[in-house]
Amino acid sequence: MSPVRRGALGAVASLLFFAGSVGAQGPGAPVREVTLGSRVRVKAPALRSDRYVGRIDSLDASAMVLDTTGARRRLGMDTGPVLVDEFRYARIPLSSITTMEVSTGRTSRGSTIRGAVIGAVAGALLVGLGQLPEINPGIKDFLKAAPVGLAIGAVVGGTVGFALGGERWAPASVPR
Numbered sequence: 001m002s003p004v005r006r007g008a009l010g011a012v013a014s015l016l017f018f019a020g021s022v023g024a025q026g027p028g029a030p031v032r033e034v035t036l037g038s039r040v041r042v043k044a045p046a047l048r049s050d051r052y053v054g055r056i057d058s059l060d061a062s063a064m065v066l067d068t069t070g071a072r073r074r075l076g077m078d079t080g081p082v083l084v085d086e087f088r089y090a091r092i093p094l095s096s097i098t099t100m101e102v103s104t105g106r107t108s109r110g111s112t113i114r115g116a117v118i119g120a121v122a123g124a125l126l127v128g129l130g131q132l133p134e135i136n137p138g139i140k141d142f143l144k145a146a147p148v149g150l151a152i153g154a155v156v157g158g159t160v161g162f163a164l165g166g167e168r169w170a171p172a173s174v175p176r
Contacts, residue, residue: 032102032172039103041169042066046096057089059175066090094174101169111161119157123149 034040036059042052054066069088127149128142 041101043099044096102172104168108165111166115161116158120154123153
C-alpha cells in the first residue's frame, strides 16, 4: 500500500473515530435553567413543525416571547436583523413547549469533522472518477487517484466546516 493511500486511510479512520464523540448530549446531561436573555431552541409542534431559535425577551406564567433575531455571523458576515416586529418576536405558550435547549456557546469541532468527512468522500469521488482512462476504466484506476482527492477534499471540507461553525445546545427545563 502506498504511503499516500495509507495516510489517507488513517485520516479517514481517525475522523470517523472522533465523529462518534461529537454527538448530542445523552439523557444523563444536567438540565439547565433559563432566564431572560438566554439563547434557547424551543420545539412546540402544536404551533409549527420546525424549532424556534432566539433570545428570551419576556417570560410570564403562561407564555414566553422570543426575539428571533440574533447577532450571528456566518463566514465573517452578519446575518442581519428581521426588521418587521411581527416576524421578529414569537409568543409561545409554555403549555405547547415539548422540549427546550439552551445555548452553551459556539463550537466548530462537529461542523469541522462533518465538513472533512463530506469533503473527503466528494473529493475521492471527483478525483477518482475524473482520472479514469477513456479506454477500459477499472476499479484499480479509480483507487489509484482517489486518495489524493480524499486528502484534498478532507482539508477543504474541514476548513469550510470550521468557518461555518455551530452552536452547542444543552437540555433546559421549561419554566412553569
